[in-house]
Amino acid sequence: MNSHPETAPTVLITGANRGLGLEFTRRLLMRGAHVLAACREPARADRLHALSDDAQDRLEILALDVASPTAITALARSLGKRNQPLDWLINNAGVLPSGERFGEIDADVLDHSVRVNALAPFLLVQSLAPLLRRGRSPRVANVSSVLGSMARCDAFRTPSYAIAKAALNMASVLLARALAPDGVRVVALHPGWVKTDMGGPDAELDRAVSVDGMLDTIERLTPETDGAFLDYRGEPVPW
């Protein structure tokens, strides 16, 4: 990543207040990027605000509940009014409903998971496409999961999440096809199993390892990787 202030990318990240989103923000700032860090409740995003001191005006905290299509449209409209291109979009916000058992799946839980994990990234890319088309080496990373891989599914586990991430994978392929003619690279990324609130303390990876790997992978995207499902090391994940 070019860290010269005038050429460093502008990156929008969703769910930036904790977990992988906070780590994306921290490490992108270290790499010189301008970061638009979106989260549901900016007033309560203390760890995000704590990054501002060292960010030298390169961090802006925005409100976005990705479950709201109206909020997505409003954010895109307000960014559009600034006439500022967007270089990268990292669709990171996600939810993992726990404790689900076959026969007892709640329709509202399933609906919310699909809305946050799959519909929101699709709608956000669609709304921000005009700004991405004007970006420099524009890229979209949809943070998916190996739990959305049909090939790797060997047990009935986390169905609301798995269904939603599989849908996100298809959304990523469709978005890649829609935006390839404009030079916008789009992929789905599996971060690995990472120590966050979602991944839990027994997870395999530290956040820094996963996020640095994903950022390096995003930087290396080419037309050949359009619509690919890659892990944090850039290795393909089976569909």
Ligand SMILES: NC(=O)c1ccc[n+]([C@@H]2O[C@H](COP(=O)([O-])OP(=O)(O)OC[C@H]3O[C@@H](n4cnc5c(N)ncnc54)[C@H](OP(=O)(O)O)[C@@H]3O)[C@@H](O)[C@H]2O)c1
């Ligand atoms: N950790 C892992 O092992 C792992 C593995 C595979 C994939 N992933 C994926 O990686 C991404 C980040 O996960 P994580 O481990 O960092 O999870 P996390 O620690 O649970 O953080 C989830 C983030 O998503 C935000 N979020 C949830 N619903 C939202 C909404 N409606 N609008 C805006 N933001 C919302 C949360 O904000 P609030 O604080 O407001 O709730 C939080 O910032 C997710 O897409 C997840 O599916 C994680």
